[in-house]
Amino acid sequence: MPLQIVRNDITKMEVDAIVNAANTSLLGGGGVDGCIHRAAGPELLAECRTLGGCDTGSAKITKGYHLPCKYVIHAVGPRWRDGRHGERELLVSCYRTALELAKANKCETIAFPLISSGIYGYPKDQALRVAIDTISGFLLDNDMTAYIVIFDRKAYQIGEKLFADIAEYIDDHYVEAHTDSRAERLRRLNLFERLSGNQADAYPKDGWGEHEAAKQEKELYPSAAEPDQADVPFAAPSAPAPRMAKSLDDALKEIDESFSEMLLRKIDEKGMTDAQCYKKANIDRKLFSKIRSDRLYKPSKPTAIAFAIALELPLEETKDMLMKAGFALSHSNKFDIIIEYFIQQGNYNVFEINEALFAFDQSLLGA
Numbered sequence: 189m190p191l192q193i194v195r196n197d198i199t200k201m202e203v204d205a206i207v208n209a210a211n212t213s214l215l216g217g218g219g220v221d222g223c224i225h226r227a228a229g230p231e232l233l234a235e236c237r238t239l240g241g242c243d244t245g246s247a248k249i250t251k252g253y254h255l256p257c258k259y260v261i262h263a264v265g266p267r268w269r270d271g272r273h274g275e276r277e278l279l280v281s282c283y284r285t286a287l288e289l290a291k292a293n294k295c296e297t298i299a300f301p302l303i304s305s306g307i308y309g310y311p312k313d314q315a316l317r318v319a320i321d322t323i324s325g326f327l328l329d330n331d332m333t334a335y336i337v338i339f340d341r342k343a344y345q346i347g348e349k350l351f352a353d354i355a356e357y358i359d360d361h362y363v364e365a366h367t368d369s370r371a372e373r374l375r376r377l378n379l380f381e382r383l384s385g386n387q388a389d390a391y392p393k394d395g396w397g398e399h400e401a402a403k404q405e406k407e408l409y410p411s412a413a414e415p416d417q418a419d420v421p422f423a424a425p426s427a428p429a430p431r432m433a434k435s436l437d438d439a440l441k442e443i444d445e446s447f448s449e450m451l452l453r454k455i456d457e458k459g460m461t462d463a464q465c466y467k468k469a470n471i472d473r474k475l476f477s478k479i480r481s482d483r484l485y486k487p488s489k490p491t492a493i494a495f496a497i498a499l500e501l502p503l504e505e506t507k508d509m510l511m512k513a514g515f516a517l518s519h520s521n522k523f524d525i526i527i528e529y530f531i532q533q534g535n536y537n538v539f540e541i542n543e544a545l546f547a548f549d550q551s552l553l554g555a
C-alpha cells in the first residue's frame with residue numbers, strides 16, 4: 189500500500205529512509221531527533237557536522253549507520269506560532285524536499301514522523317493532514333511506499349467534529365443492527381400475555397384491554413406469534429423439485445461479470461487511467477497488475493472497497509462490486525459503517541477514510 193499510517197518507534201522501521209524532525213543546526217536535539225541519534229550512534233552526528241546546517245522547510249540526507257534503514261533524511265519543520273506565519277507552506281516544503289531526496293537516492297520505502305508536531309508545537313491534527321496531503325500528492329506521480337509513523341496513541345487525533353460525527357453514525361447503525369426486532373416483538377408480546385394473566389388490572393379499562401393489546405400485537409406482527417416453519421410438526425409434503433433445466437456446464441458458462449472485469453469496465457467508464465485509479469485507491473501497482481491479468485482474482489475486502497472508493501461509486505454500486513469479490517457491507521461492524529458513512533457524505537478520499545479507520549482501530553483500505 190503506497191501510504192500507510194502505523195504506530196511504531198521510527199528507529200525500528202525497516203525502510204530505505206527514515207525522516208528526522210531536526211533543527212537548523214542538524215546537530216541533534218530532543219524528541220524523535222534524540223531517539224534517532226541514539227539509535228544510529230555517534231557516526232551520524234559526525235556526518236551531520238559536515239553538512240553546514242539546513243534551512244527551515246528544507247532537508248538533507250545522511251547514511252543510517254546503526255539504524256535498520258539505509259538513510260536518514262533530516263528535515264527541519266517550522267515552529268508553530270499562530271498558523272499565519274507560513275507554517276503550512278514550510279511544513280509542506282519539508283515533506284516535499286524529503287520525498288525528492290528519497291527519490292533522488294532511489295529509495296522505495298520511506299517513513300516519516302509527524303514533523304513539527306512535538307516540541308515545535310504544530311497542532312497534531314493539522315500536522316497529520318499536511319503530512320497525508322503532501323505525501324499522497326507526491327505518490328500520485330511516483331512509485332514509492334511511505335509510512336507516517338505515529339509514536340503514541342495520544343499523538344493521534346483526528347478532527348474532533350469528524351470523530352464525533354462518525355462516532356454518532358456508528359452508534360446509530362450499530363445499535364440498529366444489533367437490535368433483534370423479532371426478539372424484541374416477542375418480548376413485548378410475552379409481556380402483554382403475562383400482564384393479561386397476572387396483572388389485568390394494571391391496564392386502563394378504556395377498551396385497550398390486555399387481550400386487545402395481545403391481539404393487536406399479533407395482527408401487527410403475525411410472524412412474531414406464529415411458530416417458525418421448521419417448528420410445524422406435519423408440514424404438507426412439498427411439490428417435487430422441477431427438473432434441472434440446464435446442465436451444470438451450461439450454468440457455469442453464464443457466469444457473471446467478475447470483480448476484475450467490473451473494475452476495468454468502471455475505470456473506462458469513468459475515463460480514468462489504470463494508474464490514476466490504483467493510485468487513488470492507495471493500491472500497489474503490482475497488485476493492480478495481478479488483478480488486471482487474472483479475471484477471477486479475488487481481492488481482500490479492504491482492496492475491493494479501496495477501488496470502489498477510487499471510482500467514487502455510490503453505495504449501491506459499491507455493494508455490487510463487493511459482492512463480485514464475495515463480500516458485503518453490513519451494519520454489524522464498525523469498519524463497514526465507517527465506509528458507508530464516507531460514501532454517504534460523498535467523501536471519497538481514501539486517506540481521510542484511513543485516518544478515520546485508524547482512529548477507530550479498524551484495518552485500513554488498500555492492499
Ligand code: AR6
Pocket residue numbers: 196197198199209210211216217218219220221222223265301302303304305306307308309310337338339340343
Ligand atoms: N518515533 C516516531 N515518532 C516519534 C518518536 C519516535 N521514536 N519520538 C517522538 N516522536 P519532535 P518537532 C513524535 O518534538 O516538533 C528536536 O529537539 C512525537 O510524538 O521530535 O519537529 C529537534 O532537534 C511528535 O509527534 O519534533 C528540534 O529542535 C513528532 O515525533 C525539535 O525537536 C515530532 O516531535 C523539532 O520539533
